[in-house]
Amino acid sequence: MLERFKISNLLEKGGRLIRKPSFLVGMGVLFILLFSAAGYGVWTTQQPPPQPIQxxxxxxxxxxxxxxxxxxxxxxxxxxxxxxxxxxxxxxxxxxxxxxxxxxxxxxxxxxxxxxxxxxxxxxxxxxxxxxxxxxxxxxxxxxxxxxxxxxxxxxxxxxxxxxxxxxxxxxxxxxxxxxxxxxxxxxxxx
Ligand code: HEC
Ligand code: HEC
Ligand code: HEC
Ligand code: HEC
Ligand code: HEC
Structure with missing residues (x-):
């Protein structure tokens, strides 16, 4: 299942696919996911957050x-x-x-x-x-x-x-x- 989402596989499908609006929307969603996930990654590797009561x-x-x-x-x-x-x-x-x-x-x-x-x-x-x-x-x-x-x-x-x-x-x-x-x-x- 994951294979289908590899960037190399997407590129293989060529320019025809890239010009489709649905493809562009899909890539947009993917980038939003990637960026929020990256921010999340930074957040979780930090120390435990300060709490109102220990x-x-x-x-x-x-x-x-x-x-x-x-x-x-x-x-x-x-x-x-x-x-x-x-x-x-x-x-x-x-x-x-x-x-x-x-x-x-x-x-x-x-x-x-x-x-x-x-x-x-x-x-x-x-x-x-x-x-x-x-x-x-x-x-x-x-x-x-x-x-x-x-x-x-x-x-x-x-x-x-x-x-x-x-x-x-x-x-x-x-x-x-x-x-x-x-x-x-x-x-x-x-x-
Ligand atoms: C068993 C649960 C589970 C399944 C099934 C799953 N995901 Fe995820 N996915 C997660 C979790 C948890 C995160 C957030 C943590 C992270 O970024 O690794 C995530 C993050 C992502 C991200 C953000 C980028 C990244 O890798 O950090 C993308 C894109 C994504 N998933 C796509 C998919 C696709 C496409 C499938 C199906 C092939 C899939 N996921 C199946 C749990 C799952
Ligand atoms: C240590 C093992 C383990 C981990 C880690 C784990 N899961 Fe699961 N997950 C299970 C088991 C066991 C079930 C129940 C399977 C069944 O229905 O027989 C399950 C079921 C689920 C279901 C319900 C599936 C359905 O049939 O609707 C979801 C949603 C889910 N997991 C999401 C996640 C996500 C998201 C993560 C990571 C953040 C995660 N799980 C991590 C073992 C795990
Ligand atoms: C399969 C992995 C898994 C198991 C088992 C599990 N948790 Fe979690 N727990 C998570 C994940 C992933 C989150 C973050 C969920 C989110 O942000 O949507 C979480 C969040 C929480 C939170 C904070 C947010 C909330 O859900 O209220 C508490 C408290 C918590 N878990 C307690 C427990 C306790 C107690 C048990 C055992 C009875 C348990 N968890 C078992 C994976 C697990
Ligand atoms: C007497 C009440 C109490 C008992 C018993 C207790 N907890 Fe908690 N737990 C709390 C409180 C209060 C917090 C919030 C403070 C914090 O995060 O340190 C918390 C936070 C957590 C969190 C993090 C929640 C988050 O915000 O992500 C997890 C996970 C968790 N407990 C798991 C457990 C597990 C596993 C056990 C049993 C071994 C357990 N707790 C027993 C009161 C309890
Ligand atoms: C099952 C009963 C029970 C519950 C529920 C409970 N506590 Fe406690 N707690 C105790 C006992 C017993 C002690 C140990 C008393 C002492 O050493 O003075 C204690 C100790 C503490 C301490 C001192 C810990 C230390 O460092 O010595 C704090 C702070 C605390 N509890 C906060 C909380 C908070 C906040 C909650 C609700 C989220 C909570 N407790 C729920 C029974 C409980």
């Missing part, structure tokens, strides 16, 4: 809090979701909250403001990703996000590019040709 995953996971307790969207819908301030406060109202980062939480709760978390993992708009089929397919959070449970701050995983998605989709399909076609079809991830 939320420590390892402390909370060690306490026994499950990933899906705070990110329940992951098995139901496209987006995993982040916990609300009320969910934090459910536990934190029972403790002194004397640490500086905990006091920041208290301020958000008292003001009734949501915590403006900065996104760490984010795909460009032209990519369609959905957590649900992955959790249903028993792919672990860690396979895609790294050892979040050992992190003091959620770190980006710069590997999350198209080749990475396709590599696992090919392995998942095994020698089932229908599944391979479905999981590697462009419109599965670009719609």
């Amino acid at each position: 939320f420590n995953h390892s402390i909370h996971v060690e306490l026994g809090a499950q990933c899906l307790y705070c990110h329940p969207g992951a098995w139901r819908q496209a987006s995993a979701g982040l916990p609300t301030t009320a969910k934090c406060w459910g536990c934190h109202q029972q403790m002194p909250n004397t640490k500086p980062e905990q006091q920041k939480l208290v301020v958000f709760v008292e003001r009734g403001d949501p915590i403006p978390w900065a996104p760490v993992f984010i795909q460009p708009d032209f990519v369609y990703f959905n957590h649900r089929p992955h959790i249903a397919g028993e792919v672990n959070c860690e396979t895609c996000h790294g050892e979040i449970s050992r992190m003091t701050v959620a770190q980006p995983n710069p590997r999350q590019n198209m080749g990475w998605c396709l590599e696992c989709h090919r392995a998942t399909a095994g020698d089932d040709p229908d599944k391979l076609a479905r999981l590697t079809d462009c419109v599965t991830c670009h719609r």
Whole structure:
């Protein structure tokens, strides 16, 4: 499938194709995709973004809090979701909250403001990703996000590019040709 999009193959088709308006529009779309993807690449290789509160995953996971307790969207819908301030406060109202980062939480709760978390993992708009089929397919959070449970701050995983998605989709399909076609079809991830 990808072979068809190689620049050399396109050039082989010659000037006749290049003069077609639909071809020019197609190339325009391709360039927009390429440039936004390049910007995205630069973004993900950076350090984790500054957060309004240094939320420590390892402390909370060690306490026994499950990933899906705070990110329940992951098995139901496209987006995993982040916990609300009320969910934090459910536990934190029972403790002194004397640490500086905990006091920041208290301020958000008292003001009734949501915590403006900065996104760490984010795909460009032209990519369609959905957590649900992955959790249903028993792919672990860690396979895609790294050892979040050992992190003091959620770190980006710069590997999350198209080749990475396709590599696992090919392995998942095994020698089932229908599944391979479905999981590697462009419109599965670009719609
Ligand atoms: C007590 C609640 C809580 C638990 C339990 C928890 N998380 Fe989180 N998670 C958060 C909060 C709050 C953020 C936003 C702050 C940040 O990104 O560091 C977050 C951020 C993330 C992000 C980055 C989100 C983004 O913006 O891209 C990932 C990925 C993630 N968590 C995965 C996990 C995994 C995997 C587990 C289980 C090992 C887990 N979380 C357990 C609260 C929790
Ligand atoms: C399942 C209960 C639970 C939930 C839900 C929870 N916490 Fe905690 N959190 C704790 C406990 C217990 C501690 C450890 C208390 C201590 O050491 O003072 C802690 C510690 C912390 C600390 C101090 C970490 C450090 O560096 O020592 C911060 C900050 C914090 N939580 C923020 C949050 C935020 C923000 C949320 C919501 C996104 C949240 N917590 C949700 C139970 C919870
Ligand atoms: C197959 C790989 C994969 C698996 C498995 C996976 N994620 Fe994600 N996750 C992603 C990708 C890709 C994004 C970025 C999505 C986007 O920007 O559209 C993301 C984004 C997130 C985000 C931030 C945006 C949002 O969706 O709310 C959180 C939080 C998150 N994942 C948590 C989890 C948790 C918790 C699990 C396990 C229950 C998990 N993920 C399993 C690939 C995965
Ligand atoms: C570690 C393995 C793995 C990775 C990495 C992965 N996927 Fe998947 N993906 C799966 C599995 C397993 C399924 C469920 C297959 C099935 O339907 O049987 C799936 C299904 C999907 C589906 C639903 C397909 C349908 O039938 O509609 C979409 C959309 C998808 N993945 C997008 C992505 C994108 C985008 C990425 C990269 C950002 C990605 N996946 C990375 C394993 C993976
Ligand atoms: C399993 C999911 C998946 C499938 C299938 C898929 N893509 Fe992608 N594609 C992605 C993701 C994720 C990105 C963004 C990350 C990146 O740039 O690698 C992307 C980026 C792109 C880009 C931006 C340029 C680039 O390479 O960075 C183009 C163009 C593109 N895809 C075309 C295609 C075409 C054509 C097909 C069908 C042959 C296809 N994609 C199939 C997931 C997928």
